[in-house]
Amino acid sequence: MTRFSNPRVRHQLAQIAPDGSTKLVVRTIPTIRAERAAGRIPTGCATTIAAWVLHLRGMGAPVRDPRAPEVQAVANGVDLAVAVPAVLNVLDPGLGDDQDLVNAVLEQAEAIQS
Numbered sequence: 001m002t003r004f005s006n007p008r009v010r011h012q013l014a015q016i017a018p019d020g021s022t023k024l025v026v027r028t029i030p031t032i033r034a035e036r037a038a039g040r041i042p043t044g045c046a047t048t049i050a051a052w053v054l055h056l057r058g059m060g061a062p063v064r065d066p067r068a069p070e071v072q073a074v075a076n077g078v079d080l081a082v083a084v085p086a087v088l089n090v091l092d093p094g095l096g097d098d099q100d101l102v103n104a105v106l107e108q109a110e111a112i113q114s
Helices: 020-027 029-037 043-056 068-075 080-091 099-113
Strands: none
Touching: 020 029, 020 043, 020 068, 020 080, 029 043, 029 099, 043 068, 043 080, 043 099, 068 080, 080 099
16 A cells, blocks of 8 residues: 555556566566575565466456467466466476475465455
């Protein structure tokens, strides 16, 4: 709520969400890789990925992404526990095999939805 009450912040979430498949690869995946290499679970990154997976599954603004057909195909029509590693693998092949990261993303998705 603090973010939205700040008049200097003009970007709405609907403006930030587009092109997630590009933005996440550049902005979030390197941090995830660095944190996992250090043995840490990057909760902030897990939250970002969880929100994007839920976005792909229809929560929030319409999906506007150059890879929308691909990422929505793996995010939808399956249980969230199957969707999360599939989406992670689209963003960075092999990342969905990291079960600790997948669990962190699932936990954050649950928190967002509750």
